[in-house]
Amino acid sequence: MDLLALAFYVLSAIAVLSALMVVSARNPVHSVLFLILTFFSSAGLFVLLGAEFLAMLLVVVYVGAVAVLFLFVVMMLDVDFSSLRQGFVRYLPFGAVVALILAIEMGLTAAAVAARGAKPLAAAPAGVSNTEQIGRVLYTDYFYYFQAAGLVLLVAMIGAIVLTLRHKPGVKRQDIAAQTARTEKSGMRVVTPATGQGIVE
Amino acid sequence: MTPSHMLQIAGPEVILALGALALLVFGAFRGDRSTGLVSALAGLVLLGAAAAAVAAPMGTLFHGAFVADQATAFAKVAMYLLSAVAIFLGERWLSRLKSSRFEYPVLILLSALGMGIMVSAGDLISLYIGVELQSLAAYVLCAFRRDDGKASEAALKYFVLGSLASGILLYGASLIYGFAGSTHFLEIARAGHGAAGTGVIFGVVFLACGLAFKVSAAPFHMWTPDVYEGAPTPVVAFIAAAPKLAALLVFARALLQGFPDAVDQWSQVLVAIAAISMAVGALAGLVQRNLKRLLAYSSILNIGYALMALSTGTALGLQAMFVFMVLYMIDVTGFFSALAALSRDGRPMEKIEDFAGLSQERPGLAIVITVLSLSLLGLPPLSGFWAKFYVFKAALASGHWQIAVFGLVASVPAAFYYLRIIKTMWFDPGAGRTDAPAPDAQAVAVASAVWALPLVLLGLAALDPLAQTAAKAFGLQ
Numbered sequence: 001m002d003l004l005a006l007a008f009y010v011l012s013a014i015a016v017l018s019a020l021m022v023v024s025a026r027n028p029v030h031s032v033l034f035l036i037l038t039f040f041s042s043a044g045l046f047v048l049l050g051a052e053f054l055a056m057l058l059v060v061v062y063v064g065a066v067a068v069l070f071l072f073v074v075m076m077l078d079v080d081f082s083s084l085r086q087g088f089v090r091y092l093p094f095g096a097v098v099a100l101i102l103a104i105e106m107g108l109t110a111a112a113v114a115a116r117g118a119k120p121l122a123a124a125p126a127g128v129s130n131t132e133q134i135g136r137v138l139y140t141d142y143f144y145y146f147q148a149a150g151l152v153l154l155v156a157m158i159g160a161i162v163l164t165l166r167h168k169p170g171v172k173r174q175d176i177a178a179q180t181a182r183t184e185k186s187g188m189r190v191v192t193p194a195t196g197q198g199i200v201e
Numbered sequence: 202m203t204p205s206h207m208l209q210i211a212g213p214e215v216i217l218a219l220g221a222l223a224l225l226v227f228g229a230f231r232g233d234r235s236t237g238l239v240s241a242l243a244g245l246v247l248l249g250a251a252a253a254a255v256a257a258p259m260g261t262l263f264h265g266a267f268v269a270d271q272a273t274a275f276a277k278v279a280m281y282l283l284s285a286v287a288i289f290l291g292e293r294w295l296s297r298l299k300s301s302r303f304e305y306p307v308l309i310l311l312s313a314l315g316m317g318i319m320v321s322a323g324d325l326i327s328l329y330i331g332v333e334l335q336s337l338a339a340y341v342l343c344a345f346r347r348d349d350g351k352a353s354e355a356a357l358k359y360f361v362l363g364s365l366a367s368g369i370l371l372y373g374a375s376l377i378y379g380f381a382g383s384t385h386f387l388e389i390a391r392a393g394h395g396a397a398g399t400g401v402i403f404g405v406v407f408l409a410c411g412l413a414f415k416v417s418a419a420p421f422h423m424w425t426p427d428v429y430e431g432a433p434t435p436v437v438a439f440i441a442a443a444p445k446l447a448a449l450l451v452f453a454r455a456l457l458q459g460f461p462d463a464v465d466q467w468s469q470v471l472v473a474i475a476a477i478s479m480a481v482g483a484l485a486g487l488v489q490r491n492l493k494r495l496l497a498y499s500s501i502l503n504i505g506y507a508l509m510a511l512s513t514g515t516a517l518g519l520q521a522m523f524v525f526m527v528l529y530m531i532d533v534t535g536f537f538s539a540l541a542a543l544s545r546d547g548r549p550m551e552k553i554e555d556f557a558g559l560s561q562e563r564p565g566l567a568i569v570i571t572v573l574s575l576s577l578l579g580l581p582p583l584s585g586f587w588a589k590f591y592v593f594k595a596a597l598a599s600g601h602w603q604i605a606v607f608g609l610v611a612s613v614p615a616a617f618y619y620l621r622i623i624k625t626m627w628f629d630p631g632a633g634r635t636d637a638p639a640p641d642a643q644a645v646a647v648a649s650a651v652w653a654l655p656l657v658l659l660g661l662a663a664l665d666p667l668a669q670t671a672a673k674a675f676g677l678q
Contacts, residue, residue, distance in 0.1 A: 144263040148318055148330045151218060155311050155334060158225070159341035162304045 008048055015041040028074045036067045053131040202260075210260045210269050212253035213277055214317050220246030221310040228303030236303045240292040243306035244285045247313060251281040261323060265385050268323040268454075272519075275671035276320045276450050279527055280443040284313040286534060286645060287439035293641040294435045294541055300346055309439065312338035316447035323458070325374040325384040328451055332370065332415060335447065336363050339440050343432040355431025362414070362424045370411025376404030377459075386459035393462055402466050408455060409470050415448040418474045418508055419481035422501045426489075429497035434549065435642075437493065438537035441500055442530035445507075449526060453511055453519060457675050464514045471512035472604050478505030479611035486618045491551050495618060496536060499577060502615055503529050509608055510592045513599035519672035521595035524664055528588035528657070529577075535649025536573045539566055542642035545635045553622065558631025566638060567626045569650040576653040578619040579612060584657035 014037065021034040039062045046055035128136075138146055193199050208215055220243070228239045254277035261268050288306045295301040315334030322328040340363065344356030378384050380400030381392040393401055414421040429437050456467050482502025489495040507529075510522040543550045543559075543566060550556065560567040576585035589612070596605040652660065 141264065144266050145326050145330060147218075148327065148334065151311065151314065152330060152334045152337060154222075155308070155337045155341070158304055158308060158311075159337065162302065162308075162341055163344055163347050 004048060008045070011041045011044040011048070015045065029071065032067060032070045032074055035070065036063050039063045039067065051130060053129075053134055056131075206258070206260075207262055209258055210262055211267060212257040213250040213281070214267075214314060214321070216246060216250045216253055217310055217314040217317060220249075221307055221314065224303075224310070225307050228307065231303075233302050236292065236296070236301045236305070239303045240288050240306040243310050244288050246310060247281045247285040247288070250313070250317075251278045251285075254278050254281065265387060266324040266327045267318075267321050269321060270674035272450060272454075272523075272671040272674040273317075273320045275523060275667055276446055277317055279530065280316050280320075280446055281313055283443040283530055283534060284309050284316075284439065287435060287443075290438060290538060290541060290642055290645060291433070291435035293639065294433065295345070297639065298346070300348075302345075305342070305345060308338045308342055312342070312439075313443070316443060319447040319451045320454075322451055322454065323386055325377065325386075325455075328455060329367070329371060329374060331451070332412075332448070333367060335444055336367070336415070339436075339444065342436045342439070343428060345436065346433055349431075349433075351431040352433060353431075355428045359424050359428045359432075366411050366414030366421065369407050369414070373404045373407025373409075373411060376407060377401055378404075380404065386455060389459045390461055393460065401460070402463060405456070405460055405463060405467055406470060409452075409467060409474070412448055412452045412455070413474050413508075416445050416452070416504050416508075417497075417501055418504045419478040419501055420474075422478070422481060425501060426494040426497040429493045429500075430491055430551075434493070434537055434541040438534050438541065441496070441533050441537065445500075445504065446526045446530060449504075449507055449511065449522060453522065453675070456511075457514065457519075457677065468512050468514055471508050472601065475505045475508035475512060476604060476607055478502065478508065479608055483611040483614040487614055489618070490553055492540060492553055492556070492622070493551055495553070495622075496533070499615065499618075500533065502611065503533075503577075505611070506589060506592045506608060509601070509604050510595050512604070513595050513601055514677070515595065515599050516669075516672045516675070516677040517598055518595040519675060519677065520665075520668045521591035523668035523671050524591045524661075525588040527664060527668075528584045531649050531652055532573055532576050532585060535569070535646045535653070536577070538642045538649070539570050539573070539646035542566060542638040542646055543635055544639075545633060547636065550635065553625055555632055556622065556626050557629035559626040559635075561631055562635050563638060566643065566646065569646045570626060571623050572650040572653050573646075574619040574622050578616050582654075582658065584653040584660075587657060587661055 018034045018037040018041065022031050022038065025031045025034060039058055043055040043058040043063075046052075046058060191199060224239050224243055224246070227242075228235055231238075254274045257269055257274070259270050259274075288309050291305055291309070292301065295305060312335050315331050315336070315338060318327055318331030319335060320331075322331050340356055340360045343359055344353050346352045374384070377389060380398055381389040381404075383389055383392060389401075410421060414424075417425040429441065432440070456471075460467060478501050482498045482500075482505060486495055486498035486502070489498060503525075507522050507525055510518045510525060512518070513521075540549070540551070543563070545555060556570075559570070572583065576583035579585045579589045589608075593605050593608065596602070596608070
């Protein structure tokens with residue numbers, strides 16, 4: 001129990017501190033790296049809660065895809081981050097008010113839940129991990145939504161291709177089948193040029 | 202329930218999904234040369250799905266997430282047939298502009314699938330997924346001519362505002378889930394039995410705002426004129442018709458099945474939205490010079506009438522909404538086809554001045570546009586008159602006479618802008634030669650004009666009982 005508490009405090013402290021560093025770091029690349037650290041420590045918190053599947057999802061989706069995409073954007077696009085940072089002090093009071101309201105709301109919600117008590121979770125059947133449980137309902141009760149959501153993603157993919165793919169004529173491409181099918185006969189020609197005349201195509 | 206029976210209930214959706222995937226793979230291997238073939242096959246898939254919607258057994262699947270009843274069958278047949286028309290129009294139009302690609306029919310198929318999911322949604326999650334599937338495909342279709350600056354602008358506006366509306370819709374859905382404890386419409390109704398709580402009412406209002414955006418009702422109509430103006434004309438013919446019916450039906454199902462005890466509350470919201478839509482559509486249309494923008498305001502006005510029918514919350518109102526939407530969709534598809542058929546020096550004719558003297562130049566199309574304008578205006582005995590007749594009858598029968606009077610008053614300024622089109626075509630001096638009209642778009646326009654005048658009288662005899670059966674599916678008196 002003590003070890004769990006220790007792990008919780010360490011992970012949440014890292015999460016909060018690195019989240020602060022995300023907004024305060026001067027170098028945008030550092031910001032993204034701190035964001036990745038935040039995701040990792042939140043994944044650790046999910047593991048502590050017994051939600052391994054969510055933890056893995058956070059690592060795979062957010063760290064693996066979203067954060068790397070951010071890094072690409074930061075490094076590839078010419079965004080002037082120092083100009084984006086201008087007016088930080090000017091907007092600070094407004095931001096502080098919004099943050100305060102959010103904090104009060106979260107406090108009220110937490111107090112309400114603590115007073116009324118949260119609804120207990122349905123007990124999982126013994127010997128079934130929560131990943132397996134999600135898999136079971138995803139492919140039975142939620143099968144329809146799952147397939148339909150897949151079609152939505154397919155439309156997004158078709159859309160991206162329709163709107164961006166351009167076939168340029170005259171581009172030289174590697175044809176691996178043609179390369180490997182090359183034989184001595186098709187790739188080489190033996191000529192016997194007349195003396196002093198060279199080879200004429 | 203056996204798997205084969207489940208597949209039969211979801212037959213139209215299964216056919217559409219598998220058809221779209223197969224055609225996508227086929228097109229990806231064969232390249233853009235196969236566009237004509239892919240379009241023809243996509244049209245067949247849509248016809249097959251419409252047939253399956255008629256033949257499929259009724260029932261619910263996945264604990265009520267997917268509902269198949271008379272209302273969905275009615276709407277699906279109408280939507281799938283109109284989507285097939287959109288494929289036909291768009292494929293010919295794009296190939297004339299040398300920007301034909303095989304993804305166009307595939308995207309229409311997926312959009313039609315999204316509409317099917319929407320009308321069959323018995324649950325907030327499937328509602329959202331259907332709305333997203335339908336709209337994402339529509340955003341891409343609007344930007345289909347990506348080298349056209351106006352089309353890209355229209356698509357970007359549509360996308361950004363549409364995402365915002367989806368966010369509002371989701372916020373409402375999460376509030377409803379939080380206060381009612383379920384995402385399923387019937388469960389929500391059970392949770393709010395007697396009187397719905399304030400939290401749920403809040404959620405309903407947000408949900409209504411999100412869906413009002415999708416049907417382009419004022420005050421959530423800002424995207425409509427820009428998108429209609431910028432997007433390719435056949436695509437506008439598509440998004441102006443079928444998705445509106447899908448959104449209205451899902452609107453009706455969410456409100457009538459999920460919140461039957463809060464009729465008084467959401468009926469007020471709908472009456473307000475309908476009144477604002479009619480006012481905005483009628484007045485802002487007066488100053489438009491671009492015919493596509495004008496039709497955008499006309500669609501806002503007409504959605505006001507449809508919402509007026511829905512706000513009654515009765516079976517009669519639903520029947521009126523179905524009849525109104527089917528007749529309106531045929532009119533508007535024909536109108537945009539006529540616009541797609543006409544061009545001058547290779548450029549589309551969109552300004553009202555471009556139509557000056559069209560009666561000497563292209564008398565056939567001038568008559569078609571005249572008939573469709575008069576029908577949208579609501580002149581008896583054209584189809585638009587019958588559409589409005591049903592709506593006003595339902596509104597009066599349920600005692601909403603104030604909004605009915607407002608609707609009548611709003612159609613007066615609207616009559617001015619429809620009549621101005623007719624006056625420009627028949628009485629103004631000619632604006633020069635036009636190109637030969639595109640035969641395919643002209644055929645669709647003529648067909649819808651023929652429907653609007655003599656055929657509608659026969660069609661109504663069939664449409665009236667069908668819409669009545671569809672409206673009964675909601676179990677209202």
